[in-house]
Amino acid sequence: MSESQHETCVCVIDDDEGVRQALDSLLRSAGFTVHCFETPEAFLAADESDGAGCLILDIRLRGANGLDFQQELLASDNAVPVILMTGYGDIPMTVRGMKAGAVNFLAKPFADDDMLAAVAEALARSAERRAASRRGDGLRSSYASLTPREREVMALVTAGLMNKQIAGRLGLSEITVKIHRGNLMRKMQAQSLADLVRMAEALGARETSAARYGATTGG
Structure with missing residues (x-):
């Protein structure tokens, strides 16, 4: 995936088809490349899992817990910035998600502008992380x-x-x-x-x- 594709690639995991379709339409209208998945397993099986600029993740999924999956991503060194969303959010959920590095926590139904702002922030963080990684690679190459x-x-x-x-x-x-x-x-x-x-x-x-x-x- 090219650098420009990284900068616009947004992945969505939500088991509600209506939410997936709404987010796909909203994000594409804003110029982003969007890939939607029903389950974390489907996301991990796709090539986009390594190239996503950010991940929009529902907390309550059929047969899965979004917060647990967020922790699994961290443990696997997949540092994709995560935006959490749920229709059943509470303070402990929010605290846990933010401590694990979530960029934002949005309650459903959320305003389109709030989601677009969260995605913009997450993609900016992703770009900063990749730039820092490139600088580190260059530094190690020079030292070698x-x-x-x-x-x-x-x-x-x-x-x-x-x-x-x-x-x-x-x-x-x-x-x-x-x-x-x-x-x-x-x-x-x-x-x-x-x-x-x-x-x-x-x-x-x-x-x-x-x-x-x-x-x-x-x-």
């Missing part, structure tokens, strides 16, 4: 391109050590450390030391135990 020595230098640079300190610790000349440092900054596409520190934190590649050297070693 570093040589072992460049990784060592990166760990010590981001721990706060100066070039002279790194050279002494690794048994290198200061000019060699500078070369490694320049190469890794370029490969990581880091614009500044602060930028590189944030990357190292995200990767878990920062040598925190080395920070004490900065307090005892000159230059």
